[in-house]
Amino acid sequence: MSDERRAQRSVLPIPDQAYAGTIWYDAKDPEADFAPIEQLRPPAGAPNVLLILLDDVGFAASSVFGGPVHTPVAERLAAGGLRFTRFHTTAICSPTRAALISGRNHHSVGMGGITEMSTSAPGYNSMRPNSCAPLPEILKLNGYATAHIGKCHEVPLWETSQAGPFDRWPSPGNGFEHFYGFLGGETDQYYPNLVEGTRPVEPWGTPEEGYHLTEDLVDHAISWVEAQKALVPDKPFLLYLAPGATHAPHHVPKEWADKYAGRFDDGWDAQRERTFARQKELGVVPADAELTVRHEVIPAWEDMDDALKPVLRRQMENYAGFLEHTDHHVGRLIDSLEELGLLEDTLVYLIIGDNGASAEGTINGTFNELISLNGMAGIETPEFLTGQLEKLGGPESSPHYAVGWAHAMCTPYQWTKQVASHWGGTRNGTIVHWPRGIRAEGEMRHQFSHVIDVAPTVLEAAGLPHPVQVHGITQQPLHGTSMRYCFDDADAAERHDTQYFEIFGNRGIYHRGWSAVTKHRTPWQTTGDVGIAFDDDSWELYDGSSDWTQARDLSAENPGKLHELQRLFLIEATRYNVLPLDDRSFERVLPEYSKKPELIGHRQLLFPGMGGLTEQHVVNWRNKSWSLTATVIMPDTGAGGVLMNLGGHSGGWAFYLKDSVPTFCYNLFGIDRTHIRADAAVPAGEHRVRVEFGYDGGGLGKGGAVTLLVDDQPVGAGRVERTEPIGFGYEPTDVGRDILSPVTDDYPAADNAFTGTIKWIEMEAGDDSHDHLLEPADFFRVVMYKQ
Incomplete structure (x- = not known):
């Protein structure tokens, strides 16, 4: 392929050029000589790309960001790379994933909520426009090998059956050449509902035979990389690993949970204090940061029923084991890349959570989440739950921890998953590791960043332009900002200076250090504040230059700044299809509504x-x-x-x-x-x-x-x-x-x-x-x- 054709990457697929030379009658003629066939490859120096997105992990869970769960693999990657302490997601699953692979704000690609709650409104229909080609499609058309291993929660609900269509499945619709994983928000870790390509497949074994989904996903990821390097060693790859961990059900072999026996005996309030102190030691929050106050709808540990506390402790031990187990298996993939000589030139993003920790486990937590889901939580009395302790985390359970633990796993911030207004729902610790491309090692980066920044960063690292046209469709520009500007400059001026947030009416706006936010709904109160008009929501104002954690509301002292940011939210909401705001619940689920x-x-x-x-x-x-x-x-x-x-x-x-x-x-x-x-x-x-x-x-x-x-x-x-x-x-x-x-x-x-x-x-x-x-x-x- 000529240099001229290689430069034509703003239109994808790169148009084929017809041969324009002399045509000879006999191929044996010495003059009948044609240039050799060249395979499509990205520009020289383009790295491999590994995107790892964990599920439902709060900012304060992993040890690498000051949490109680030992995550040595994350610590290893951070020691050889960068920790981003102000990286943000959307506060919920499908929107974060859609924003990650598209490089656009989630409402602009139709993912204003989870797919099950899609409506016909443009920002909420769960249908990514073909004018927003995703990153894997762009990379594939530039010569990358692409694979998605794990969870996909971006397929419109009515397109998830074997009847298709498959235009928005990972493969072929989202640009991945290979897919192995599951569709939807969650699956059983011991008995997963698996798909390979577009075909249902069965797990290789039972839990009694040692099967666990996370291990299986990593096995497939390793095998795929090995095959790529055995067959096309000069072809870089994009591998997107999205385990179902640590989303509920919190399934993990007992020996992993047992590692944490007794570690959480003094409860979630004490754990918040310990974590906050450790975060300051590490520097992932400033020394003058304030620990936010626990809201009254989240119970204090001392107010919980003493008969229930052994169950609550085991819930957190089980979750901690689940997260460490996940970190361990991610480490097997990292080890494999290193053994193959690939880690040095692989741009690794480890995003520790697609949102804050999940507070969907109810105030008491649950042994079988399906019981409380169906309005039968009364079955799970302290006596019942205590009788199931030995089974918690095993294949006979479907557990989720209590709200108090979720809040503790979002220390030092307010709120949790679903609450897009506050950093507890949206701030997720992220590690970037790329030895060949980043000189700095073991450093922090405190610039504001967002999940939509990943796609432009990858394109810049690969030396690729964002295409103007893909498959004949003029493309919308990317909304994110490449993060590469700060890879080797800790003091670089922040470039992503404005970002809106909205999920289920919880909304906020960040602009040059300031944030204005309003919480409209509480996650575990499924109707919560719904019924309050959006105009009657109470807004808060925070100055990030002096208040890292959103601890001091300045709305009364500075109403002018608040109004300025409220107007900016409406401008951004109009630009990115956020309007009309939609806080309906069951109406969004039922097709007739x-x-x-x-x-x-x-x-x-x-x-x-x-x-x-x-x-x-x-x-x-x-x-x-x-x-x-x-x-x-x-x-x-x-x-x-x-x-x-x-x-x-x-x-x-x-x-x-x-x-x-x-x-x-x-x-x-x-x-x-x-x-x-x-x-x-x-x-x-x-x-x-x-x-x-x-x-x-x-x-x-x-x-x-x-x-x-x-x-x-x-x-x-x-x-x-x-x-x-x-x-x-x-x-x-x-x-x-x-x-x-x-x-x-x-x-x-x-x-x-x-x-x-x-x-x-x-x-x-x-x-x-x-x-x-x-x-x-x-x-x-x-x-x-x-x-």
């Missing part, structure tokens, strides 16, 4: 081999009557196995045959399993095997009568006394086999496929729905857990 497409109606045909279907991919059967009919062919020797299931060990249901006998199991959150069996086996031949659930009515989560039928003749009956009203979580629906954790111990975890033949399954919901009785707060709470 939000005007997003709805994938499934009240009747559905499913076929054998279909699997990995999330709850929104099947008929909504909750709070109503429903039926499931399987047309099967039974062999002469009889058959057994799963016809269809939804969910797994922590809650779900399954319709299956055991020794040819139709059986239905309803698993209420792993606490109570109801089995209803037919009176006789299904004979050989083709038959219709059916389960009917007649909902009691009268409200949500009620019970109902179960009838089993073969060829329309009743063969068994029973009752389920209580059902879940909203959702069973992240384990999928499968046809012909329960692929992940089993709903019931009636069949094994792996070898449970139906041994006859399934022709098809029909599922149909009745017209007696009670979903209209759902409290907005309950509906909203479930969706928010999936971010």
Whole structure:
């Protein structure tokens, strides 16, 4: 490729040039000589790029930023690179990820909230415009190899099924040539709902065999890099590793949690004080910084029930083990790069959290987050939780720690994840490591920066322009500012001097050291302050030049400055599609209000081999009557196995045959399993095997009568006394086999496929729905857990 063509990188793909020389008749003619084929590569000196984005880690969790969790790999990278102490995210999952890979503000790429809460408004529709080509697409079209390993929560909800379209999936839509991970906000770390490319795949083993998602993701990342360097050693790569850790459920092998036994016995208030002192020692906050006051809606440790405190302590020990476990496995990838001789020339971004620590675990925390999600938190009494302590963090649990711990993990700032107004929700410690490109080692950088700054930094490091046109579409400019200006100059004047923030009505504006902010909603109070008009929100004003932590509100002393920044927020909000502000909860979830497409109606045909279907991919059967009919062919020797299931060990249901006998199991959150069996086996031949659930009515989560039928003749009956009203979580629906954790111990975890033949399954919901009785707060709470 000529130097002239290499310079034509402002239009992508680089246009092919037709051969313009002499055409010869015979290839054997000595004059019939053509230039050799050159493969597309970025400019000389372009580094490899490794982006690592952890999940739900507050500023004050990791030891590298003064926290209680030992993170030696992060410390190692910081010792050889830079710690950015004023790096910011958007305060929530999908928006941060969309901003990271696009280099644009999240509303400008349609991600004003999580995908489950998208609406038809431009800033909230979860549909990145094709005028905003993402960083991986730009790098791929310039000759980089690209891979995304881990979590992706940027695909519009109605496009997440195997029917596609796949235009906004990591591969091919976001420019990644390879994807291995999961779609959505969370998944079980022991039984993940995995996808490779666009195809559902199964984890390699069970937790008993040593399986854990974080380790699996890192194994895939290492294998991908090894393959690249074995086959195209001169081709730089972009690897985006986004583990599901440390998002709930907080799953980690027990020995990792046990490392922290007794470390948190004196509670979260004492931990905040310890962390703050350590942060000052390290210099990640100034010596004159103030520790912000704990808000009264966050309980003091001393006010918690003494009977609950052993559970609360173990929740934090478990989370700490989870984060250290994650750091350890990230270290295996770093070690691999070093062994391959690649680390020296790899630009590494380690972003420790896509938002502040998660306060979505309720005031008391939970053993199984699905219980509280469904409005049944009363089940989890101190006695119940104490009885589950030995299982916390293991495959039988789905835990999340209490609000107080989340607040402590955001020390020294106010608030947590979701609260985009305050630094507790948006300030995430970040490490940049690039030995060949950064002379400084082990230094701090205190310039204001934001996740949208990563893409322009990578392009500058690679010597690449931001393209004017991609695939024939004129591109919107990047919104971020390259951070390279301060890599070797600790005193460089700050260049990213204005940044707005907004999530769920919580909003703020940063401008040249000042910040004006207003909190509109409290994360664990799912309706919270909703109902207050936006104009009636109370704004606060902070001067960052003398108040690092937003501890001293100056709004009363300096109303002129506050009004100036409020106006600036509106200007930025107008520019970047933030308006109209939207604090609605359940209305944003329901298609009839939000005007997003709805994938499934009240009747559905499913076929054998279909699997990995999330709850929104099947008929909504909750709070109503429903039926499931399987047309099967039974062999002469009889058959057994799963016809269809939804969910797994922590809650779900399954319709299956055991020794040819139709059986239905309803698993209420792993606490109570109801089995209803037919009176006789299904004979050989083709038959219709059916389960009917007649909902009691009268409200949500009620019970109902179960009838089993073969060829329309009743063969068994029973009752389920209580059902879940909203959702069973992240384990999928499968046809012909329960692929992940089993709903019931009636069949094994792996070898449970139906041994006859399934022709098809029909599922149909009745017209007696009670979903209209759902409290907005309950509906909203479930969706928010999936971010």
